Amino acid sequence: MTHSADQPASPHTPEAHQDTWLEQPEAESPAPDPTPPRRRANDLDGKAWTRYSISIWSDIEKTAEERALKHPAMFPAALAERLITIFTNRSQVVVFDPFAGVGSTIVAAQRLGKHGIGIELNPAFAELARTRCTQPTLFTDQQGTATIHTANALHTATILAAQSVDLVVTSPPYWNILNQKRTADYKAIRTYSDTDTDLGNIADYDEFLQQLQRVFAGVYDVLQRGGYCCVVVMDIRRKHRFYPFHSDVADVMQALGFIYDDLIIWDRRHEYNNMRPLGYPSVFRVNKAHEFILIFQKPHAEDSHGSATD
Numbered sequence: 001m002t003h004s005a006d007q008p009a010s011p012h013t014p015e016a017h018q019d020t021w022l023e024q025p026e027a028e029s030p031a032p033d034p035t036p037p038r039r040r041a042n043d044l045d046g047k048a049w050t051r052y053s054i055s056i057w058s059d060i061e062k063t064a065e066e067r068a069l070k071h072p073a074m075f076p077a078a079l080a081e082r083l084i085t086i087f088t089n090r091s092q093v094v095v096f097d098p099f100a101g102v103g104s105t106i107v108a109a110q111r112l113g114k115h116g117i118g119i120e121l122n123p124a125f126a127e128l129a130r131t132r133c134t135q136p137t138l139f140t141d142q143q144g145t146a147t148i149h150t151a152n153a154l155h156t157a158t159i160l161a162a163q164s165v166d167l168v169v170t171s172p173p174y175w176n177i178l179n180q181k182r183t184a185d186y187k188a189i190r191t192y193s194d195t196d197t198d199l200g201n202i203a204d205y206d207e208f209l210q211q212l213q214r215v216f217a218g219v220y221d222v223l224q225r226g227g228y229c230c231v232v233v234m235d236i237r238r239k240h241r242f243y244p245f246h247s248d249v250a251d252v253m254q255a256l257g258f259i260y261d262d263l264i265i266w267d268r269r270h271e272y273n274n275m276r277p278l279g280y281p282s283v284f285r286v287n288k289a290h291e292f293i294l295i296f297q298k299p300h301a302e303d304s305h306g307s308a309t310d
């Protein structure tokens, strides 16, 4: 019996070559199996594998401690933790976030006994991330390590070695939406910083996408072949114009050579309890209460899609 590519292998299921071996004449030694043993994608059991494979995640929200950090656009460490358990096995330990913020990905990696590496432009956020990573947790028995660089993500390829990262879990600035008035929930304007190198301060959308592409070109270089890059984003509306940011990020990533593997909806409806009828009564507008988790993979073989730096 063989396993289909989409089904988890059960540890109790006999492999095809074992059945074949039993059919050999007793006196002869078995022919060597030309198929290398199948590498596990991760260490999930079948139950967790099935639960996480459902395309809408509605069970992840920030903890009270995370909300108290007051970062304008962080995701819960639990989100990164789930992605790390899905997209790494026990031998894949280096997890990187080029837009580390207050370090949710790094905290998650550390809790899982991995090596978390982050780059964050804003020194105050980077310091907060370092503080979070030194706090004792319930998970101290399998503590990993954490390194946060206060730097520009455009310099990723000079900070990390080529193909030294097993997984990327990140969320870039959503263009400069933090600079605009929040009509959906009236939240106060809070930007990441006022520096020019902050991608969240680029006024022109196309220029913003170009800079994002430059960052992800560096990410491509430092990621192992076959490694995954998960990017959490939300679409954007500015007055009458809709910007399908998740599609534009997908285009940017594919132009670099990444394979667009899939996407998951992160359902955040339970966090939005102050919705109002946007556009009412003249034009119907959608209240966005979800984010996209875009899943990209660097091809295994260099020649299958080319390289970001070709």
Ligand SMILES: C[S@@+](CC[C@H](N)C(=O)[O-])C[C@H]1O[C@@H](n2cnc3c(N)ncnc32)[C@H](O)[C@@H]1O
Pocket: 071, 073, 074, 075, 076, 098, 099, 100, 101, 102, 103, 104, 105, 119, 120, 121, 122, 125, 151, 152, 153, 154, 170, 171, 172, 173, 174, 192, 193, 197, 198, 199, 200
């Ligand atoms: C969406 S937030 C990431 C939050 C993070 N996922 C967390 O949970 O804390 C984007 C982050 O990118 C940072 N940033 C903006 N431009 C950057 C750049 N050029 N290099 C590195 N970080 C940058 C911002 O300061 C902000 O913290």
